[in-house]
Amino acid sequence: MNSRVDQLKAFDRLLTIMDELREQCPWDKKQTMETLRHLTIEETYELGDAILDNDLDEIKKELGDVLLHIVFYSKIGSETNDFDIADVCNTICDKLINRHPHIYGDVTVENEEDVKRNWENLKLKEGKASVLEGVPKSLPALVKANRIQDKVAGVGFDWEEPNQVWEKVEEELKELQEEIKIGDSNAIENEFGDVMFSMVNYARFLKINPENALERTNKKFSKRFQYLESRAKALNKNLKDMTLQEMDVFWEEAKQLPK
Structure with a gap:
């Protein structure tokens, strides 16, 4: 693998190319954060596809596309003197250090669940009004349900055993069947949503990503x-x-x- 020197040299090469494209390419010169947004979402989905296919060569290429977008947004931010790539890197570095007191401080953790709970509690101490603030509104519903449940579990709002979650799934299925017999489409949709939400929760307990x-x-x-x-x-x-x-x-x- 490449040394740290070679890695930094490659990143510097990308930054230089981005500068040149922004100055010389008619298409790159016209782009804004708003015009890039939908392309970034598309690139992220393409990366997700490559990961599911376990295509390592394609993953490498798609990671490059996503990285280009990060550099592109940072370049645009630097043009208005709001932020540049160094600010982006330092911001995430500071966050990682602050959110990992068990590595960079004197906090002791026993397992992954302790880390997740600390993470969410620290976010509240940083001024977040709700642990759900970090869930993007535009996420697809299935992904959003998983993230919501993961977030609230991080502060202890969770079932204790997988069998309890499965009992909830069965309860929601019965309620759905009852509404189907009645025939109210709104009520059926509500109960169907409850079934899906509970199934997403069960997947989390099985350590399966439902998406x-x-x-x-x-x-x-x-x-x-x-x-x-x-x-x-x-x-x-x-x-x-x-x-x-x-x-x-x-x-x-x-x-x-x-x-």
């Missing part, structure tokens, strides 16, 4: 369905004209494919 789990299933389903499509096409058949029983034959074949 990753669902995305893996999305990929698995897509792969199998595309196999079904290819088999049908090879036989000059249209899926719309096939029965479920016919499609199920190909679906079962798809389930035997290597994962």
Whole structure:
């Protein structure tokens, strides 16, 4: 691997290129934080895909794209004398030191859960009105549910055992079934949301990331369905004209494919 000197040299090279692009490239010169925002979100999702695929070469490339955006925002900030890349780095360094008193202070911790509780308590001491302030409003609902539960657990608002959480899941499922019998669509939606929220909570107790789990299933389903499509096409058949029983034959074949 590269030495620290080489790492710093590479980072300096990136900063220099960013300066040159901002001065000379018509597209780069026009960008603002607002125009970059949606691109940054897209790059983050692409990094997430590469991580789920365990494609290390692609992860390296996508990390570069995300890093470019961080440097880009910092360059824009420096042009208005609000902040530059050094301020960005020092801000996160200061935060990490302050939030890890068990490393840089005299606090003792026993495990990961102690660290998380200390982290959230320190945020409140820093002036946060709520532990939920750090959950972005624009997060997808599934991710947001996981982060909300993780945040409140950090201050002790949590179940004690996984079986308690599963009992809550079963309770919410029964309530959903009752509302389905009644037929009130608003009530059904509310109860369905409660089921999903409780399932996200259960995933956390199983130490499973629910977003990753669902995305893996999305990929698995897509792969199998595309196999079904290819088999049908090879036989000059249209899926719309096939029965479920016919499609199920190909679906079962798809389930035997290597994962």
